[in-house]
Amino acid sequence: MGILEVKNVGKRFGGLQALGDVNLSVQENTCHAIIGPNGAGKSTLLNCLIGKLIPDTGSVMFDGNSVLGRKPHEINQMGISRVFQTPEIFGDLTVFENVMIPCFAKRDGSFRMHAYESSDSEHDIIAQAEAMLDEVNMLDKRDVVASSLSRGDKRRLEMAMCLSQKPKLLLLDEPTAGMARADTNNTIELLKTIKAKGDITMCIIEHDMHVVFSLADKITVLAQGTPLVEDVPENIKGHPKVREAYLGE
Ligand code: ADP
Numbered sequence: 001m002g003i004l005e006v007k008n009v010g011k012r013f014g015g016l017q018a019l020g021d022v023n024l025s026v027q028e029n030t031c032h033a034i035i036g037p038n039g040a041g042k043s044t045l046l047n048c049l050i051g052k053l054i055p056d057t058g059s060v061m062f063d064g065n066s067v068l069g070r071k072p073h074e075i076n077q078m079g080i081s082r083v084f085q086t087p088e089i090f091g092d093l094t095v096f097e098n099v100m101i102p103c104f105a106k107r108d109g110s111f112r113m114h115a116y117e118s119s120d121s122e123h124d125i126i127a128q129a130e131a132m133l134d135e136v137n138m139l140d141k142r143d144v145v146a147s148s149l150s151r152g153d154k155r156r157l158e159m160a161m162c163l164s165q166k167p168k169l170l171l172l173d174e175p176t177a178g179m180a181r182a183d184t185n186n187t188i189e190l191l192k193t194i195k196a197k198g199d200i201t202m203c204i205i206e207h208d209m210h211v212v213f214s215l216a217d218k219i220t221v222l223a224q225g226t227p228l229v230e231d232v233p234e235n236i237k238g239h240p241k242v243r244e245a246y247l248g249e
């Protein structure tokens with residue numbers, strides 16, 4: 001049994017069958033990549049896992065509990081965090097304030113401004129937020145207003161916000177999309193560090209094969225809403241079905 005078990009999930013948008021019959025089992029504390037051509041249904045699948053979309057058929061079990069019928073914030077509280085394709089950060093707040101929000105939310109179940117009152121537990125949270133910024137190498141940008149960050153730094157900030165929630169499962173939808181090579185390499189290193197701690201499961205959608213092969217323990221290839229192949233990276237590289245899906249060979 002994996003920490004995430006997707007069984008026979010289907011999703012239709014009007015006349016379009018975006019997901020056919022998806023089965024996926026993600027093992028705890030591994031990195032599972034989902035790859036596939038544009039329009040394959042990867043983001044749709046992720047949206048079904050976090051409650052943004054409700055599948056028409058099938059089941060999604062996380063850590064032994066069904067996520068179906070739960071709201072996104074409830075699923076988040078179950079331990080699933082997601083890094084979005086477009087970073088979702090608070091542009092008007094500083095980097096530090098952005099990370100404080102999920103730290104408080106994790107503690108209190110919601111963010112309340114009076115939580116800024118000084119007390120020992122507030123100091124703990126400040127320390128936690130600083131440690132998190134240090135982990136993503138952004139401590140020097142602590143007081144920078146988030147909207148002025150580079151694209152790569154916005155992603156790192158969003159990653160820090162997700163990690164502050166201490167998720168069991170981190171979902172990443174194209175975390176390096178639109179990044180320059182140097183930022184991509186930094187992201188790979190960051191994700192490797194997170195993975196090396198061994199206490200988090202990652203499910204990553206990614207186009208950049210260098211990123212996928214640097215991180216994934218297992219790869220599922222999705223094409224036209226259906227998993228084509230699932231295997232270890234070594235066996236995916238030259239797989240004829242994968243070449244067919246990508247290259248039309
Ligand atoms: P991927 O992330 O693999 O590129 P998506 O999951 O975004 O693919 O999309 C799969 C298919 O579903 C595409 O054909 C896309 O146009 C369609 N689609 C995605 N979301 C919606 C939506 N909300 N309404 C209608 N069609 C959608």
Ligand code: MG
Pocket residue numbers: 042043044
């Ligand atoms: Mg997508």
